[in-house]
Amino acid sequence: MAVPPARADGAPARRRRGPYAKSAERRQAIVNAAFEVFATRGFRSGSFREVAERVGMSQTSLLHYFPSKEELLIAVLASRDGVEPVLDPDVLSGLAPDDERIPAVRFADLITTQARANQEVPGVIQLYAVLSGEGVTDDHPGRAYFTERFAGLRADYAADLERLRDLGLLRKGVDPAVAAATIVALWDGIQLQWLYDADAVDMSRALRDYLALILPTSPH
Amino acid sequence: MAVPPARADGAPARRRRGPYAKSAERRQAIVNAAFEVFATRGFRSGSFREVAERVGMSQTSLLHYFPSKEELLIAVLASRDGVEPVLDPDVLSGLAPDDERIPAVRFADLITTQARANQEVPGVIQLYAVLSGEGVTDDHPGRAYFTERFAGLRADYAADLERLRDLGLLRKGVDPAVAAATIVALWDGIQLQWLYDADAVDMSRALRDYLALILPTSPH
Incomplete structure (x- = not known):
């Protein structure tokens, strides 16, 4: 899968800031935080609470995006699918x-x-x-x-x-x-x-x- | 792995009937019952209770042989390791x-x-x-x-x-x-x-x- 387009100055391309874009950004922030928590603490001991704290969100709000830990974990895996390795x-x-x-x-x-x-x-x-x-x-x-x-x-x-x-x-x-x-x-x-x-x-x-x-x- | 030796009349070879042999037979009976239960009912819904009933044993006695469902499941898998396929x-x-x-x-x-x-x-x-x-x-x-x-x-x-x-x-x-x-x-x-x-x-x-x-x- 393709990586997001970048501008010449290296900053990410400007995106439309509608409610959907905001929600998608928040979702991505949760996935990034979950990746950090589960990668460092292990996915059995890593908790929803830690992920929520890291993104400054209540657990209830987090559950709005990911109703179960499994769904959050799968989103972490899916986010990795888009990463292309740097070729030798x-x-x-x-x-x-x-x-x-x-x-x-x-x-x-x-x-x-x-x-x-x-x-x-x-x-x-x-x-x-x-x-x-x-x-x-x-x-x-x-x-x-x-x-x-x-x-x-x-x-x-x-x-x-x-x-x-x-x-x-x-x-x-x-x-x-x-x-x-x-x-x-x-x-x-x-x-x-x-x-x-x-x-x-x-x-x-x-x-x-x-x-x-x-x-x-x-x-x- | 080898299958148990058989006598010429097709019956299993006679084994020493000490306490260890009895315990091993009981263990094998549990594994066989567990295989039937988990293969037919699925291993999530198949229960310790069903396995115990099938071998005419209390759940407490069963726990003496297999302290957790995972350990019983692994014994089921291990018992399959010894099965050699019939070659074409x-x-x-x-x-x-x-x-x-x-x-x-x-x-x-x-x-x-x-x-x-x-x-x-x-x-x-x-x-x-x-x-x-x-x-x-x-x-x-x-x-x-x-x-x-x-x-x-x-x-x-x-x-x-x-x-x-x-x-x-x-x-x-x-x-x-x-x-x-x-x-x-x-x-x-x-x-x-x-x-x-x-x-x-x-x-x-x-x-x-x-x-x-x-x-x-x-x-x-």
């Missing part, structure tokens, strides 16, 4: 500007860079693991979010892999839709193992090795 | 008895057959997803179980893949330890997506395609 500037350094492998290298680098970035926010990854597990139950407030998130990720990666296939960069016989679901699955699963034993698994290595298998021209 | 008898039908690819075909078939079998017990898979997600939190009774389970699975698959590498059946450049963690991760992750939208993903296809990439001589 060196990743293309060995390639000519017109090297035909560049799209495959960029695709693989975006994923492995994001996986490395996730290691810096273990509280968020833990939150993701717990909620995505709990969300499979029928009545969980996160069920719709995760169902849509998975469908969206699969569609995005499948479209990327179809483009790479059309450029002749996808290994012959690899199905873009299956590989898209596999990337998402491998990523979730290796993060889960990492949360249980961080020293035992190398998240970005596992992803890089799989991507090297399906995009064999990549130098990874 | 046709999987080797196209191969000569001395075909050198047989160990790779068997390895891949064991995994994809188990994945298909899991689709028949969605309640157990849901239970696994919820508990393995919750278990990442420090104080969860499942943390030790899942940490050991993941380490054991990675070690087992890595040993299998090293043997396949020594037989020349593993793709050159594939690291057995990384591939072992990847199989477990992909499996967990694709099951999670399947729980959210069973029509959108094909679990055994995703596993089969990955195994075909790392074991390229496999006819899959």
Whole structure:
């Protein structure tokens, strides 16, 4: 997802200040505060009260925006979906500007860079693991979010892999839709193992090795 | 894991009937009853009371064996770890008895057959997803179980893949330890997506395609 547009002086673009915009800003402030509280204190011990205090709001007002802790936690996760990682500037350094492998290298680098970035926010990854597990139950407030998130990720990666296939960069016989679901699955699963034993698994290595298998021209 | 030895007449082998054996049998009866209750009623609505009734035991006695619902649920999952799937008898039908690819075909078939079998017990898979997600939190009774389970699975698959590498059946450049963690991760992750939208993903296809990439001589 795109980041908000910025002006030349680096300040955020001016937004319409109607009631909706104000409410959206307040909502974003709550999500930011919740991220800080849950990332530092853990999401089990972090409380609504702390989040409310941090944004200078009563708990009753906070409940107007987020009726349950689960819904606030899911909003924290959803806000992370829009964050694009900073790509490694060196990743293309060995390639000519017109090297035909560049799209495959960029695709693989975006994923492995994001996986490395996730290691810096273990509280968020833990939150993701717990909620995505709990969300499979029928009545969980996160069920719709995760169902849509998975469908969206699969569609995005499948479209990327179809483009790479059309450029002749996808290994012959690899199905873009299956590989898209596999990337998402491998990523979730290796993060889960990492949360249980961080020293035992190398998240970005596992992803890089799989991507090297399906995009064999990549130098990874 | 091995199944209990059976006598020629099909009855289970005779066991020593000491107090420990009796206690272990009672424990197993509870786990079996809990499996039935949680698989049919769902593990949120299935209760200790129902499990106790089914084994003709008071709830207090049941708490002696399993002090919390989580511990009982984890015992249900652990009991499933020992179940080996029935292998497809046709999987080797196209191969000569001395075909050198047989160990790779068997390895891949064991995994994809188990994945298909899991689709028949969605309640157990849901239970696994919820508990393995919750278990990442420090104080969860499942943390030790899942940490050991993941380490054991990675070690087992890595040993299998090293043997396949020594037989020349593993793709050159594939690291057995990384591939072992990847199989477990992909499996967990694709099951999670399947729980959210069973029509959108094909679990055994995703596993089969990955195994075909790392074991390229496999006819899959």
